[in-house]
Structures are given as C-alpha cells and as structure tokens.
Amino acid sequence: MAFVELRDVGKWYAALSGRRSIAVQHFSLTLDRGDFLCLLGPSGCGKTTILSMLAGFEAPSEGQILLDGQAVRAPSRDRGVVFQGDDSLYPWLTAVQNIEFGLRVGGVPAKERRATALDYLDLVGLNGQAEKFPAELSGGMKQRIQIARALANKPKMLLMDEPFGALDAQTRSIMQRELRRIWDATGTTIVFITHDIDEAILLSTRVGVMTAGPGGTLKSVIPIEMTGDRERADPAYGRYYQQVHSDIRDEVAKASSYGRKAA
Numbered sequence: 452m453a454f455v456e457l458r459d460v461g462k463w464y465a466a467l468s469g470r471r472s473i474a475v476q477h478f479s480l481t482l483d484r485g486d487f488l489c490l491l492g493p494s495g496c497g498k499t500t501i502l503s504m505l506a507g508f509e510a511p512s513e514g515q516i517l518l519d520g521q522a523v524r525a526p527s528r529d530r531g532v533v534f535q536g537d538d539s540l541y542p543w544l545t546a547v548q549n550i551e552f553g554l555r556v557g558g559v560p561a562k563e564r565r566a567t568a569l570d571y572l573d574l575v576g577l578n579g580q581a582e583k584f585p586a587e588l589s590g591g592m593k594q595r596i597q598i599a600r601a602l603a604n605k606p607k608m609l610l611m612d613e614p615f616g617a618l619d620a621q622t623r624s625i626m627q628r629e630l631r632r633i634w635d636a637t638g639t640t641i642v643f644i645t646h647d648i649d650e651a652i653l654l655s656t657r658v659g660v661m662t663a664g665p666g667g668t669l670k671s672v673i674p675i676e677m678t679g680d681r682e683r684a685d686p687a688y689g690r691y692y693q694q695v696h697s698d699i700r701d702e703v704a705k706a707s708s709y710g711r712k713a714a
C-alpha cells in the first residue's frame with residue numbers, strides 16, 4: 452500500500468459569474484514513505500491547491516486523498532506545513548517557544564516539550580538562538596524555526612510551499628543543503644513546491660511536473676537518481692535539467708497564452 456495516495460483528485464470553486472472555476476483535475480499520484488517530491492508547474496496550475504488538500508485545509512471536490520491508509524479530511528499535527536516567508540511565526544514568542552507551540556497545544560508537559568524543542572533547534576543548526584524573538588533573527592533563521600516547529604510534532608509528512616522563495620541566493624543555497632541533511636536525518640516524507648528546476652533537482656527524489664491551468668493535472672514524474680551530494684557539475688544533473696525543462700517549457704507557453712486570452 453502506498454504511504455500517500457491521491458486518487459483522481461479534482462478541486463473547483465464557485466466563481467462569482469456562477470460558473471465553476473476549476474483549480475485541479477484528474478490528479479493521481481502515489482508516494483512512498485521517505486519520498487521527497489518537488490512539484491513544479493506554471494503559475495496558477497494548482498500546486499498550492501494540491502498542498503492545501505494534502506494539509507486538510509481544503510477538501511477535494513472529487514477523488515480521494517489517503518495518508519497511511521486513512522482519508523485526509525482535516526488538518527492534523529501529522530502533517531507539518533511550512534510556507535514562504537516568516538509571517539507564520541508568533542512575534543511575541545521566542546524561537547524555542549515558537550517551536551514548542553504545537554506541543555503545548557497538544558498537552559505535552561513543559562519539561563518534555565522544552566527538551567524536544569531544543570533538540571529540533573539543534574537539528575536546524577540554531578543552537579544558542581533559543582531565547583531570541585523572530586524580529587532578532589534573519590530570514591533564513593526564521594525559515595529554520597518554521598521547519599523545526601513543523602518537525603517537533605513528528606509529522607508523517609512535511610508540506611512546503613515555496614519555503615525558500617523569499618531568501619537571497621546565498622541563504623537559499625545553504626537552506627537547500629540543510630533541508631537535505633534534515634531529510635536524511637529524519638526520513639520525513641516531503642512535498643515541496645517550487646518554481647525553480649535547479650532547486651527541484653538538487654533536493655528531491657522525484658520531480659512532478661504539472662500541466663498549465665486552469666485545472667492543471669500531473670503531466671510527468673521524473674525520478675532523480677543521483678548518489679552522494681548533489682552537484683551541478685554532475686553530468687546527471689544536466690540530463691535531468693534538460694528533461695524537466697522540456698516537460699515544463701510547453702506548459703509555461705500554454706499558461707502565458709491562456710493569460711493573453713483572458714486579458
């Protein structure tokens with residue numbers, strides 16, 4: 452049995468015109484435990500919609516989503532979510548208190564939750580920053596706190612929506628290496644949305660490419676089989692880049708022609 456299964460999932464909204472606005476259609480995918488899937492696709496194809504349904508924030512209009520054999524119906528601590536930017540940290544809580552937050556809500560005793568939060572602070576490389584408030588931390592540090600906060604709940608799956616999109620190139624590259632290290636250490640199943648082919652190849656075990664919206668679906672899934680540390684100089688990197696680029700190029704062209712028609 453697959454660890455995560457999306458079975459012919461579709462999602463639509465009632466538009467103000469009274470017609471249906473289709474966000475995603477006929478989306479089917481299975482993930483094994485420990486997979487790291489990067490989802491790529493033109494703007495508006497439905498990537499965030501897929502992530503929101505996996506998180507349980509939105510229900511599919513048709514089809515089904517299963518996690519570990521159970522239908523996903525609502526948000527749960529077994530699915531950690533990390534968004535772009537740092538708006539989701541509580542500014543009045545310190546770094547360690549932010550990480551503890553979910554454990555506190557879950558009723559974990561004070562001593563135990565503090566010890567767990569400090570372990571995760573350490574895992575994301577922020578040992579020594581426990582008592583700082585978000586305003587005293589850099590963008591990259593705040594993203595690490597978000598990741599630690601999500602992981603502290605020991606989720607079955609980590610859902611990440613362009614988490615490094617707002618970071619400068621240098622910090623982004625450091626965060627990519629850190630995320631691979633954390634994924635190696637924890638074996639958490641990850642679904643990660645990005646617009647960046649390079650990021651997808653450096654991070655994932657599989658790259659999913661979606662067709663252009665409205666109503667995007669999964670076009671292809673490309674397994675990334677590179678051993679050791681991922682390097683752009685590796686000839687396999689270039690081959691994967693070409694493959695993903697050629698899958699996505701036509702979809703981006705279609706998306707911009709839809710945009711012109713709609714304008």
Ligand SMILES: Nc1ncnc2c1ncn2[C@@H]1O[C@H](COP(=O)(O)OP(=O)(O)OP(=O)(O)O)[C@@H](O)[C@H]1O
Pocket residue numbers: 464472473474475492493494495496497498499500501664665666
């Ligand atoms: N709450 C909503 N109500 C109506 N339409 C919505 C809603 N949320 C998303 N959509 C529509 O669903 C489609 C898919 O949106 P979604 O945000 O999932 O795309 P995306 O691939 O994540 O885009 P981007 O890369 O630009 O972030 C879009 O046409 C969007 O306008």
